[in-house]
Amino acid sequence: KQEVTQIPAALSVPEGENLVLNCSFTDSAIYNLQWFRQDPGKGLTSLLLIQSSQREQTSGRLNASLDKSSGRSTLYIAASQPGDSATYLCAVTGANSKLTFGKGITLSVRP
Amino acid sequence: ETGVTQSPTHLIKTRGQQVTLRCSSQSGHNTVSWYQQALGQGPQFIFQYYREEENGRGNFPPRFSGLQFPNYSSELNVNALELDDSALYLCASSPKGIRGDTQYFGPGTRLTVL
Numbered sequence: 370k371q372e373v374t375q376i377p378a379a380l381s382v383p384e385g386e387n388l389v390l391n392c393s394f395t396d397s398a399i400y401n402l403q404w405f406r407q408d409p410g411k412g413l414t415s416l417l418l419i420q421s422s423q424r425e426q427t428s429g430r431l432n433a434s435l436d437k438s439s440g441r442s443t444l445y446i447a448a449s450q451p452g453d454s455a456t457y458l459c460a461v462t463g464a465n466s467k468l469t470f471g472k473g474i475t476l477s478v479r480p
Numbered sequence: 481e482t483g484v485t486q487s488p489t490h491l492i493k494t495r496g497q498q499v500t501l502r503c504s505s506q507s508g509h510n511t512v513s514w515y516q517q518a519l520g521q522g523p524q525f526i527f528q529y530y531r532e533e534e535n536g537r538g539n540f541p542p543r544f545s546g547l548q549f550p551n552y553s554s555e556l557n558v559n560a561l562e563l564d565d566s567a568l569y570l571c572a573s574s575p576k577g578i579r580g581d582t583q584y585f586g587p588g589t590r591l592t593v594l
């Protein structure tokens with residue numbers, strides 16, 4: 370059974386800091402890994418998708434890497450801003466396109 | 481191109497009642513998945529529909545059922561509501577059931593069971 374872990378559960382950083390969010394998963398037989406952003410009480414916004422054959426993806430200040438063999442992914446956020454405050458969830462796609470999510474990391478960026 | 485929409489936004493029910501949640505998938509997408517997200521948790525997979533047929537189910541009891549229509553919109557029905565069913569229900573659509581594709585999420589329906 371696939372399990373996705375995100376540690377820590379919460380993180381508070383000053384504005385401008387570069388930061389790394391970690392995600393680990395137990396079963397390396399995945400089709401892809403996605404990072405999502407969720408604002409309080411809202412739905413999910415896809416940030417980056419990394420196919421199982423890829424090592425990383427970049428979008429603006431965000432960079433996500435994937436090491437499938439070790440079951441790890443990182444989301445790098447450069448020059449963090451207060452508007453980046455949200456919960457960040459990682460999810461892996463397995464059989465039947467089922468997404469298995471971690472519990473998320475709640476990020477607070479202090480002005 | 482419209483995104484994934486869900487209705488209603490919020491819903492309050494009492495224990496034992498039945499509820500129907502609705503989802504309109506993004507244009508061109510024929511696969512819809514439903515997820516339950518309890519407070520402080522990641523979303524949990526309920527089931528998926530591909531071309532009007534169930535295509536995978538998570539660890540949810542039979543009182544959670546679904547339907548997909550010819551226009552690929554979908555419904556989630558929950559019978560005999562329990563307090564623990566209180567959660568944000570998310571629907572996601574993806575094109576052509578391709579496993580490698582991004583799933584696009586709707587804004588969710590917040591269900592409160594009293």
